[in-house]
Amino acid sequence: xxxxxxxxxxxxxxxxxxxxxxxxxxxxxxxxxxxxxxxxxxxxxxxxxxxxxxxxxxxxxxxxxxxxxxxxxxxxxxxxxxxxxxxxxxxxxxxxxxxxxxxxxxxxxxxxxxxxxxxxxxxxxxxxxxxxxxxxxxxxxxxxxxxxxxxxxxxxxxxxxxxxxxxxxxxxxxxxxxxxxxxxxxxxxxxxxxxxxxxxxxxxxxxxxxxxxxxxxxxxxxxxxxxxxxxxxxxxxxxxxxxxxxxxxxxxxxxxxxxxxxxxxxxxxxxxxxxxxxxxxxxxxxxxxxxxxxxxxxxxxxxxxxxxxxxxxxxxxxxxxxxxxxxxxxxxxxxxxxxxxxxxxxxxxxxxxxxxxxxxxxxxxxxxxxxxxxxxxxx
Numbered sequence: 001x002x003x004x005x006x007x008x009x010x011x012x013x014x015x016x017x018x019x020x021x022x023x024x025x026x027x028x029x030x031x032x033x034x035x036x037x038x039x040x041x042x043x044x045x046x047x048x049x050x051x052x053x054x055x056x057x058x059x060x061x062x063x064x065x066x067x068x069x070x071x072x073x074x075x076x077x078x079x080x081x082x083x084x085x086x087x088x089x090x091x092x093x094x095x096x097x098x099x100x101x102x103x104x105x106x107x108x109x110x111x112x113x114x115x116x117x118x119x120x121x122x123x124x125x126x127x128x129x130x131x132x133x134x135x136x137x138x139x140x141x142x143x144x145x146x147x148x149x150x151x152x153x154x155x156x157x158x159x160x161x162x163x164x165x166x167x168x169x170x171x172x173x174x175x176x177x178x179x180x181x182x183x184x185x186x187x188x189x190x191x192x193x194x195x196x197x198x199x200x201x202x203x204x205x206x207x208x209x210x211x212x213x214x215x216x217x218x219x220x221x222x223x224x225x226x227x228x229x230x231x232x233x234x235x236x237x238x239x240x241x242x243x244x245x246x247x248x249x250x251x252x253x254x255x256x257x258x259x260x261x262x263x264x265x266x267x268x269x270x271x272x273x274x275x276x277x278x279x280x281x282x283x284x285x286x287x288x289x290x291x292x293x294x295x296x297x298x299x300x301x302x303x304x305x306x307x308x309x310x311x312x313x314x315x316x317x318x319x320x321x322x323x324x325x326x327x328x329x330x331x332x333x334x335x336x337x338x339x340x341x342x343x344x345x346x347x348x349x350x351x352x353x354x355x356x357x358x359x360x361x362x363x364x365x366x367x368x369x370x371x372x373x374x375x376x377x378x379x
Contacts, residue, residue, distance in 0.1 A: 052152070053152045054068075055067055055068050055069075055070075055118060055119070055152070056119070056152050056154055059152070059153075059154045059155070064155070065119070065121075065154035065155045067118070067119055067154065067172070069174050070174055072176055073174040073175055073176055073177075074174065074175065074176075074177050074180065075172060075173075075174055076110055076113055076115040076172065076173040076174060076175060076180070077170065077171070077172050077173075078106060078109035078110065078170070078171050079106070079168065079169065079170040079171070080102075080105050080106045080109070080168070080169050080171075081166065081167065081168045082101075082102050082105070082166070082167040082168075082169075083164065083165075083166050083167075084127075084163075084164030084165040084166065085164055088101070090165065092208055092243070093243055094137070094243075095133075095134045095135075095137035095138040095141065096137045096138070096140055096141040096144075097141055097243045097244045098138055098141065098167075098243075099137070099138040099139060099140065099141025099142035099143075099144070099145070100141040100142065100144060100145040100244050101141075101243060101244060101245060102122075102138075102142060102167045102169055103120060103122075103142050103145040103146060103149075103151065103169055103171075104145055104244075104245050104246065104247050104321065105169075105245065105247075105268065105321060106120065106169045106170070106171035107145070107149055107151065107171055107247040107249060108245070108247040108248070108266040108268070108321045109171060109266060110171055110173035110247075110249070110252075111247050111248050111249040111251070111252035111253075111266060111323065112181075112252060112264050112265050112266035112323060113173075113175065113180050113181050113182065113252070113256075113264065114175055114179055114180060114181040114252045114253055114255060114256020114257070114261075114264065115173035115174060115175040115180065115252070115253075115256075116173050116174055116175055116249075116253065117149050117150070117151045117171060117172075117173040117247075117249060118150075118151060118152065118172055118173050118174055119151065119152050119153075119154045119171075119172045119173075120146060120151050120152070120153050120154065120169060120170065120171050120172070121153075121154065121155050121156045121169065121170040121172075122142065122153060122155075122156040122167075122168070122169055123156045123157040123158070123159075123167075123168040123169075124156070124157075124158050124159075124165075124166070124167060124168075125158075125159050125160070125161035125165065125166035125167075125168075126158065126159070126160060126161055126165060127160075127161045127162070127163065127164055127165055128160070130165065149247065149249055151171070156168075156170075175256065179256045179257055179259075180256070181252075181255070181256050181261055181263065181264040181325070182263065182264075182281070183263050183264070183265050183277055183278045183280075183281040183282065184263060184278075184281040184282050185261075185262040185263040185282060185326075186262050186263040186278050186279070186282035186284050186286075186326040186352050187262055187282070187284070187326075187328075187352060188284055188352055188353055188354040189329065189351065189352060190262055190263075190326040190327055190328055190329070190351070190352040191326065191327055191328075191329055191332065191348050191350075191351060191352075192275060192286055192288060192324065192325075192326055192348065192349050192350035192351060192352060193324070193325050193326070193327060193335065193346050193347065193348055193349065194267065194271060194293075194294065194322055194323065194324050194325075194346070194347055194349055195248050195251050195322045195323045195339075195344050195345070195346050196248070196294065196320070196322040196344055196345065197294045197295055197296040197299065197320075197322075197345075198267070198271055198293055198294060198295065198314035198315075198317075198320050198322065199293075199295060199296075199299055199310075199311075199313040199314030199315075199317050199320070200237065200238050200241035200242075200296050200298065200299055200320070201238075201241040201242040201245065201317065201318070201319035201320055201321075202242075202270075202313040202314075202316075202317020202318060202319065202320075203238050203299055203302060203303070203310075203313050203317070204238035204239040204240075204241055204242035204243075205242050205317075205319070206313070207238065207239075207302065208239060208242070237296070237298045238298055238299070238302065241319075241320070242319060245319065245320070245321040246321070247266075247321060248266075248321070248322060248323045248342075248344060250341075250342040250344070251323060251339055251342045251344050251346075252264065252323055254338050254339060254341060254342055255323075255325060255335070255338065255339070258334070258338045260327055260331045260334055260335050260338060261325045261326065261327045261331075261335075262325075262326045262327055262328065263278045263281070263282055263325065263326045264278075264323055264324070264325035264326075265277050265278050265323070265324050265325075266321055266322070266323055266324075267318075267320040267321060267322045267323065267324050268318060268319060268320075268321060269316075269318045270315055270316035270317055270318045270320075271288065271293075271314070271315060271316075271320070271322075271324055271349070272288065272315045272316050272358065272360060272370060273316065273318075274324055275288065275324050275350075275358060276358045278324070278326060279352075279356070279358050282326075282352075283356070284352050284353060284354065284355075284356070285352070285353040285354070285355040285356050285357045285358050285359075286350055286351065286352045286353055286358050286359075287350050287351055287353060287358075287359050287360070287361055288315070288349050288350035288358075288359070288360045288361070289349060289350055289360075289361055290311045290314075290315070290360055290361065290362060290363070290368050291362075291363045292347065292348065292349045292350070293311060293314045293315070293347075293349055294345065294347040294349075295309070295314060299313075299314075311360075311368065311370070312370050315360055315368075315370050316370055326352055332348070
């Protein structure tokens with residue numbers, strides 16, 4: 001099936017411009033329909049904005065990409081799909097930040113294994129009526145996130161969609177075998193840690209849903225930092241955490257290369273569920289203390305009027321894209337010193353247990369009734 005891996009044609013670019021020049025090289029076709037450009041024209045349009053790199057032996061323009069791993073390293077591969085009205089809503093999500101997020105969530109998987117993100121494949125199923133403006137701005141965001149993380153787009157596919165917009169990203173990275181961090185290494189009495197703060201994205205979604213759409217469906221105006229939905233007070237931090245997450249690549253690499261962690265996972269479905277993946281793979285359990293959950297100033301400010309802090313958003317809200325990891329107690333000071341280099345805070349939130357149960361406890365040590373274990377597509 002033809003896609004970004006097309007055979008070389010007159011549309012293909014032999015020399016590709018730097019990602020850093022994307023903003024200055026984008027030429028809009030306004031609201032021209034994609035049908036006028038055609039599939040190969042769209043592919044050529046995307047290819048013309050992609051940077052090359054010495055690790056990309058053969059990129060966009062052939063039947064398959066050819067890449068070169070660094071000496072002694074192993075390949076890490078992960079894939080994610082984002083479906084309209086399941087993972088995002090065009091009524092809220094401007095195309096620029098949608099492009100950034102679609103790659104960020106995949107990069108986060110490489111970060112969770114202590115890896116170095118390198119190459120990406122992007123496939124788009126595009127519904128009728130979607131403008132070239134939308135695709136241009138989406139690609140500007142996607143390639144901007146790629147440039148920030150030294151990731152190179154090497155291929156993918158395009159097709160039409162009879163329903164909504166579907167985005168599929170495959171990310172590939174590399175790392176030395178003995179530095180790769182898996183979910184299966186946690187041990188009883190290890191500490192449970194998280195990076196950053198939890199619950200901001202879930203609270204941003206909740207506020208957005210209660211306030212209503214911030215723009216009419218089909219509005220594809222391009223703004224790097226568009227205003228949030230009405231009712232979201234103060235800075236746009238909460239909504240930005242939802243719409244434009246930051247993968248914790250630097251933290252993941254620092255921890256892996258320092259050999260300080262026993263297991264790690266990224267937090268996409270809520271820390272309760274995602275630590276549960278570590279517990280399952282490691283054959284352990286764990287206890288998370290809700291009073292130790294790191295909550296941002298904006299989270300606390302937005303929920304100050306409530307009778308009780310909605311800890312369930314931090315435990316199970318999802319889309320934080322922080323890292324949850326386990327480590328031996330003896331590494332506490334080393335971890336704090338190591339992570340300082342990244343500028344991202346880390347917090348101990350619990351302890352790994354020898355039982356197979358994962359629980360959350362309240363301030364007084366009693367079980368906390370969370371109401372849900374985290375996001376699940378099939379429940």
